[in-house]
Amino acid sequence: MPIEMTVNGEARRSAADPMTPLIDVLRDEFHLTGAKPVCREGFCGACTVLVDGEPLVACLTPAALVEGREIRTVEGLSAGGRLNPLQTRLVEHDAVQCGMCFPGMVVTLTHFLAQTPRPSRDQVRAALTGNACRCTGYERIVAAALDVAGV
Amino acid sequence: MSVDAVMEFRRRDAGDKLTGRTRYTIDRGAPGMLHAAVLRAQVASGRLAKLDTSKAAALPGVRAIATAADAPGRVGIGIADHSLFVVDRVRYVGEPLAAVAADTPEQAQAALEAIKVEIAPLPAILIMQDALAPGAPLIHPEWEDYKILLEGGARAGNVAWEATAVRGDVDAAFARPDVRIVESTFRVGRQNHMAFEPRAAVARYEEGRFHIETSTQVPWTVRNATAGFLGVPASQVRVTVPPVGGAFGLKFDVAIEPFAALLAKLSGRAVRLVNSREEEMLTCLFRENAEIRIRSAVTPAGEIAGREAVVLMDCGAYGGEQIFLTTMTAHTLGGNYRVGASRLVSRAVYTNTAPNGAFRACNGVYNTFALERHTDEIAAALGMDPLEFRRRNVLGDGDLGATGQKFEAEVLRPMLERMEALRAAAPPRRQDDERLYGRATTVGTWFVFTGPSAATVNMNADGSATLVTSGVEIGSGSMMQGLPQIVAATLGIQPEDVMVRQADTDAAGYDVGVGGGRQTVSLGAASLQAAQEVRGKLLAVAAQMLDALPDDLVMQNGRIEIAGPNGAGFSIAEVAAQAQALVGPVAGTGASTRKGVPSMPGCAVGHFIDALDIPVFAVHDCEVAVDPETGHVEVLAYRVVQDVGRALNRSAIGGQIQGGVVQGLGYALHEEVSIDADGRIRQNGFETYRVPLAADVVPVEVELYEGAPSLGPFGIKGAGEVPILNVGASVACAVANATGARVQELPLTPPRVLALLLGRQPELDFPHISPRWDDNLLRPHDQPT
């Protein structure tokens, strides 16, 4: 039985087995390769996507659990290729290096800043507990997020 | 005419990377592509008795199976000791036995399970102490038959390579009546790069040639090694490299590419092979574990009269990068300080464990840890302030290194002064709690791995330029910032107007690869030369067009004009178009390679590099708080003064320093690799291998030290590799200072620190390192074969 969901505003139907990780449905079936399968154990956060507006790790979310739900991936956060305020600040802060963690970072932080418009530095760091980065040493990412918030 | 390539140019790939549009190798595929998987040995040592693929080959969807018979060649560094598949002897858990390509990943996995394997177990040697024991079983019984690729290293049995550096009369120095002898021992574990993108490749076999798209730092090594394994001419292999999702040295060697290539040829289809995270953990080319014994003879005034050291580096089951890295001991453990006489031996030792490899600043990281902790132990023995000891002894103008290289200019001393000013500017961080506080300032010596690079610059008639190199975009600033800045500055155009082509061995000439801090230096030198040729050609055409002499022209802001106010001129696009019409499209080529700075004859034996073309220095300072009840170390502040020669892009360098220091904090505090009794790496992913997270780090205070001499273009040095160099050292020295404990090991995880504080940790004892330095050598230093 196909699994139906909305992905970045579009109704989609997946033929995947119900226990297939959502990350594989998005990448292999829908060719949305923004989210990255890096650890496949919910610790690195590179596959983070919004499910009904909440950031979840797509590697540990079975496809069956997103039946009827609305999914937004990093590709869906920048309509028409226009960067959102967080992405713009990350460019300005020269924060990006290899870039593999950023699809997840951007999803997590975009959601976090919407929920917590004026965060402290420690709150931003705590929000990133599930988003590892091996290149940057985090500080510019944190600084860009604080910059978006104007704090 | 001088041009200024210093800019704050932002990465052009940031937007795509932030919106998920960048397509790394793992994001690529081809219609009709097959999925590959590798069958790996589950024992550390054994004889392969049977490998029967017939049942697997008959399974649905299985298109090709490759085994040792398909890959006859051996490759390696220094010695060709490594075959692609197990031939008859398994040497580590995870060693490849066969590779399969099938229509789906599930079918490929099913085929692996259907391959019948019988391995007769042999005793496994998992630690260097056992490998060096008298009468130890040989991991490579056929070691004498291997082809030697570089002469000079001593080898025998389980010692894959031995390099020595001897300068001066060390025995006499140690026998001086006025010296006291300080001896220290150290041990470090392995470090996993945890690059987010696993090693991955998509291969095709087209028109009688292999085309491999791969996540690598070294397209030419992949080209040549793949050909070597498969026994085909290197010209039959083409390697292209999409953006790489993290590398840090992990991808500085051939990896899984030959499997994909072989299966593509056998199946006639495109083949995709991506390591699982578990495979990445199991077969990571780690920064090697090492054991170090170092002794110094020092006078009461703090002069280092003599020094000797033995460094054991675990290369795992095959020599690989460690063979080369035996070289770097002389330049790192033998660096930093002026030493009267010294003798150093660095031994790469085989064990039945996963092969180790290269990792950002490689063995420099732990040799610096050992040297700086040893230095603090010397200072303590002399009752001298460790900073004062360093001020007196750091390498200065005209001082000799361990191989007799003469260092130029005063660099480390003024850098230390800068650090002291930084330290003085902020009070030590303390909180009102029961923790133990400490700090340390350390120095480090590293280098730029120069060597061959090539570049072509094509000038387009629209005023833009295309830079063609074998450089790879791995996230450092070189391809996106440094190189376009160099070309743009030379041509008087904007860096936005310089396209940088992704690496393609069919399009650009040989390159050593992206690593060793070399890309902006070596590719930069080649790119500069290529751009200068273009510049000369354009100026010549413009001179004709303007009826002027080329020397009277200026080339800037997209125009070539006669110098002076209101000088007539043309846009560069107009000149380029005119040149194209007159003589054809304008292009320039450039090349660079090692300069070959001299060492002292006879000092270095078995070395790949006798002297450093471009030394790079670093001074770090770290403040820590140690919880004596739980062993947790918190880094409170971190400062770096880094010798960059000249900073082309301060923001890009700052990003490398923050990122490199944090990787070093992981090495110093969190990242542990352990091997179980069966020889299997115990850490299997991000849960058990702990990289630093956002709340574990501090903003690094950075000061770039400019003006030290450098052979690099514009006087630059590599800036991305060295930031990790003395982090382990700084943290270890700071923890030792905070606790008074004798820190001998990294990483300083909470259990290890608590064990140290509770006296549960016995002092290191290396029965396999002889107290007599000469007894550690396979053959005397002055009797090379």
Next chain:
Amino acid sequence: MTASPSFYAASSLSAALDALAERGPQGAPLAGGTWIMRAPIRHEPLKPAYVGLDGVPELGRIEETDGILSIGAGVTHARLAEAVAGRPELRVLAEAAGRSANPAIRRAATVGGNLCTTDFAAADLVPALLCLDAEVEIASRGGTERLPLAAFLSLRHSLEPGRLLTRVFVPRSGAVSAHARLPLRKAGDYPTAIVSLSVTRDTAGRIAQARVAVGSVETVARRWTRLEAALVGTPLCGEQAHRAATELADEFAGRDGVEAPGWYRVSVLPVLVRRAVIALH
């Protein structure tokens, strides 16, 4: 090749219990999926059939009646942390739920999953609920039963198929509580050791009743009754509690793990006891 697992999305508790009964040993419940989906890393096979609990409304409720807080097994860590925030008596629960793993996992992982995963020694909710004297409700097609959490922990590995942990009951008691966990990284990890503490005080401010639970040190969390007894009648003093814990800590046999040796987990217990006591002030 084995067939991929089937999945049945239950929309009511009775449908879920029916489905689990019908599938018997072939089936298992799946709520947030954060443990089950990691089966490949543990080299464990998936079950042939899963019964999804995500759409069962009864399991998602948090209610309070007659002084008893009732938490549905399908409540996520994130929702639980939010629901009990700001109540000193339940602070242990708020911290256990609000600090475990990482934010994305907390949004998916459920109370039921945390209590039912027998191989997960570092679960935060288990010691927290133990020190709150929680009970659990086990439902099956045949009916429901209620038993203390400690009793459930000792039989959970042999729970017959078709039985489902549906609710957790936390009696309100007027105590104050705290959760002291020790991850290896400051930023967060699975804790190497956990001390959950809940105490009531007499009019003189002395400890009248103490419940201490220790997690992650051994394979299953348990109450530390000898320490509880030692604390009764003492003032709320971190140092004194630390001393008492130091004397008694040798009753624990720490488990050796990839991340920490057993001795370490036991060594840090007194510190965690002190931190928990100080956090009560």
